[in-house]
Amino acid sequence: MKKIIIAAVAFGVLFISTATLSGCKDKKEGSQDSITGKVVNIDKGAEREDKNLTDTFASGGHTFGIAIHRYSDTAGKEYKDEYGDAFFDNIVDIRATRDGEELFSKNFTKSSFRSHIDADTASYILQGIGFDKAKSDANNLTFGVQLGDPGSEEGKFFLLLTIAPTGEIDIRKDSAPDTTADDGGIELKQQKATEPADEPDEQI
Incomplete structure (x- = not known):
């Protein structure tokens, strides 16, 4: 089964309490940040937390950095x-190198x-982008x-999202995405406040 390393999982967006925005609703003392599962005090507002992932990929005699x-x-x-x-x-920055030289940055x-x-999809947000090693090779990096x-x-x-070494981008619908964690991929789950954070090389 292919391994997809997700850059931002499905709940990876910054939660803003409506009580913070309006100042007129009576809610509990804190609300849960949907990225980290951390309780955020309403009087402090929402906290922004950036996430980073680096990975390497060897193909065609070259080493690619993601x-x-x-x-x-x-x-x-x-x-809402x-x-x-x-x-x-969310905004997701992707930078790719080949043998240490930059190929792509966007x-x-x-x-x-x-x-x-x-x-039908206009109300959706960009939940995340992940590198798909199983569908990548020296000619195309797939996300x-x-x-x-x-x-x-x-x-x-x-x-x-497929990126060629020339920087050319191809986007098409994925009819069979793999988001399971059975073989080391990423399971999409809500991070609770009582759970430890996942390791950076597995999930961010």
């Missing part, structure tokens, strides 16, 4: 879940995939793109 950086798009549009809680979307937002987004409802653990819409 760096993925996910962070909240605090200047962008806010999305079914309970009215607001979330920021940041991706939800709008990067707008040609594949329709009325899995996941979109879904804000605040949800479940991905709803999946794309394949």
